[in-house]
Amino acid sequence: MIRKLLKKLPTPFGRQVHRRTTPSVIPASQHSLRRERLSKNAVNVVERLQQAGYQAFVVGGCVRDSLLNMSPKDYDVATSATPEQVRATFRNARLIGRRFKLVHVHFGREIIEVATFRANHADDEAGEPQSDDKSRQSESGRLLRDNVYGNFEQDAQRRDFTINALYYDVSTGYIHDYANGMHDIRNGLIRLIGDPEQRYQEDPVRMLRAVRFAAKLDFEIEPHSAAPIPDMTDLLFDIPPARLFDESLKLLMSGQGEKTFDLLHYYYLFEPLFPDTEEAIEANPDYSLALIRQALRNTDDRIREGRPVTPAFLFAALLWPALAPRIQALEAQGIPTIPAQQQAAQDLLTEQCQHIAIPKRFSVPLREIWDMQPRLERRSGRRADQLLEHPRFRAAYDFLLLRETAGEQTDGLGHWWTLYQEASPDQRRKMISALDDKAASPKRPRNRKKRKPRTSADS
Structure with missing residues (x-):
């Protein structure tokens, strides 16, 4: 009104x-x-x-x-x-x-x-x-x-x-x-x-x-x-998209990002900057707004505390609500999850750069944060330790927690990774072993033909 x-x-x-x-x-x-x-x-x-x-x-x-x-x-x-x-x-x-x-x-x-x-x-x-x-x-x-x-x-x-x-x-x-x-x-x-x-x-x-x-x-x-x-x-x-990128940094990464976002949304100024995200907000406002506001709130807190911030993480959060519908549409065509996510991410970033030109020094780590989300679910064997050594692990882990805070159901994945990082080597092996036991399918009994008892004539 x-x-x-x-x-x-x-x-x-x-x-x-x-x-x-x-x-x-x-x-x-x-x-x-x-x-x-x-x-x-x-x-x-x-x-x-x-x-x-x-x-x-x-x-x-x-x-x-x-x-x-x-x-x-x-x-x-x-x-x-x-x-x-x-x-x-x-x-x-x-x-x-x-x-x-x-x-x-x-x-x-x-x-x-x-x-x-x-x-x-x-x-x-x-x-x-x-x-x-x-x-x-x-x-x-x-x-x-x-x-x-x-x-x-x-x-x-x-x-x-x-x-x-x-x-x-x-x-x-x-x-x-x-x-x-x-x-x-x-x-x-x-x-x-x-x-x-x-x-x-x-x-x-x-x-x-x-x-x-x-x-x-x-x-x-x-x-x-x-x-x-x-x-x-x-x-x-x-x-020009390059000028709007510079302006978007001033808008959202100056310590008042959440308040600025609310004003942008109020005055219909967010849509020209992030049209796909605006469409996702209209389709699923509760989740989309919760994730975006939490990401901006976290960024504001880090700036106030003098801690480093990166546009890659923030742009990953701002565009994430628009990514899921694209992945689902590709999966409906029979494309597996990871290839579907990679294709959807490439298409979304190509379209977004027509409005805000995100430089490669930010779009590449942004893609890595997205690409690691399904990989965080695959923890068996040595995969968990390999993921911990990935240079983008911390950002991907923080992004996972952000998704959970916004209401995404991940079956406790964020909590598992929190415990895994704090665990000793022996405890980590037990955690992986528990996952392997859970994933292992029960052995099916062999179909044996019933045999008749031997008679004296058979011997």
Whole structure:
């Protein structure tokens, strides 16, 4: 019901467009951000650009997170200097990107990303159309190239969300706010700058970013920014699969995966990313949702504890509900279980990579986790010890436990493997022997012909 109301909510776009001609300038005495808390390298980049005669500010997520007492993962700088001028200022700088030309300034392992002020993609400051090498759009309105440079105000208006349009001047301590971003931070709102429908058409990934920020910051998506999303999710089918892989990692492997998944599902954004899994959820919601949520919950816990996580395991879990129906369909055609699983897995991954391009460094271990599931059932002789030595055993074992937690019946297989790992060599031999005895079929009695007793004549 809530989703239906959301889709029907009128969106008065004209009232939601932020068009200030001057920013709200917040002095240091009225906010909590201090330059000492920022990366020294980011402060250095801003100061050197300012000393060279350019405008320069720390901007975006690092300002937002610092105001919320969170530790920024990276730092962005916005400047009036062109990419070529930035590179000329720093010997440790490198130009990157075509769709959105940037400069990376390297300080050991830390990279400060520097972007030139951008203007609206349609016109330059003189109001004349830009050439295709600077700006280009698809027929649906998606920006294919965005290298139209502008001034400070234009840069603020073309950013995605109000909370990301805050510019911090390290020299004065002032925060420049063109779009009421400070207001939305105080009120916990994710709000698009400008016409939400147009901004989503320019870059459909903004719908995913809205969900990611809402989950990460525990904010609400402002109603008029949320309203167009359910009817525009199909735009994500046009986004390059490689870009959606990167976005999926940010969505699901940042420590708020379970909350993010619920928001994706709520706004109909999960289907464009994992269409086969969405179909499996509709067919068997209890099992599918239990397995996916538990996998995401486990991942969130590991991230909070500082333990390693891998996309291979998470993607194996996200796609597993879609694998079983394919295996059953192939088995119904007379194909044995293991070949059926291998074929189903290959077909499913091929189709999934048309939506999210999973690199081989993750798809190969993902397949191994899947392939080991039926092998974990085969424990007789030396097979159990051989499986224990397999480099992917631990992941496969954890995946088995995940399946059982979601409600799959495995006849106590997970418990058996738990005991086997903890057992001594003698105990392991007894466990295998018990399995062999159980598997051994009882001997059938020999059919003997009844013989008549011998008579004296026979002897």
